[in-house]
Structures are given as structure tokens and as C-alpha cells.
Amino acid sequence: MAKLSFLAGFGVGYVLGSRAGRERYEQIVRAWDHAKDDPRLQSVAGMAQAQADNVVQSVKAKMGSDAPR
Structure with a gap:
């Protein structure tokens, strides 16, 4: 899942930061x-x-059972 997040972030950064133009976008x-x-x-x-x-x-569940009443 971390790899997917990295790739998505990389893609967004590339799209926003590049000068590749509309075709690449x-x-x-x-x-x-x-x-x-x-x-x-x-x-x-x-x-x-x-x-x-x-x-x-x-x-x-843990918070409910450990919470003071």
C-alpha cells in the first residue's frame, strides 16, 4: 500500500511540477x-x-472496556 501511495504522490507531483504539457497530462x-x-x-x-x-x-472495543465510568 505504501508503494501505491508513493506512486500516486509521484504522479501528482510530476503532473503539477512538470512542463510536459497537456499531452503528457x-x-x-x-x-x-x-x-x-x-x-x-x-x-x-x-x-x-x-x-x-x-x-x-x-x-x-479496548477504549470502551478500559474507559473509567
């Missing part, structure tokens, strides 16, 4: 649109969301 946008619709990426995103939900539920 459109190429990057098409590549991103293609990648975000990839079932493998959707699967990874779903697993990450499920794991984040589990962590949140775990923290909520």
Missing part, C-alpha cells in the same frame, strides 16, 4: 483511470479497508 490521466478500474487494485483497496475497519473496531 492526458496520458497520465488515462493511465490512472485504467489503473483505478483494475480489479487487482480494487481487491487490494477492499482488503485495506477491511483491515482498517478491524483496527478501528479493536481500538473502540
Whole structure:
């Protein structure tokens, strides 16, 4: 997941900071649109969301049982 974040940040930085022009920008946008619709990426995103939900539920449970009343 960190690799995906790095690549997304790199892409955004390149698009915003480069002088490549509109054609290169459109190429990057098409590549991103293609990648975000990839079932493998959707699967990874779903697993990450499920794991984040589990962590949140775990923290909520611990805080609820350890909180003074």
C-alpha cells in the first residue's frame, strides 16, 4: 500500500511540477483511470479497508472496556 501511495504522490507531483504539457497530462490521466478500474487494485483497496475497519473496531472495543465510568 505504501508503494501505491508513493506512486500516486509521484504522479501528482510530476503532473503539477512538470512542463510536459497537456499531452503528457492526458496520458497520465488515462493511465490512472485504467489503473483505478483494475480489479487487482480494487481487491487490494477492499482488503485495506477491511483491515482498517478491524483496527478501528479493536481500538473502540479496548477504549470502551478500559474507559473509567
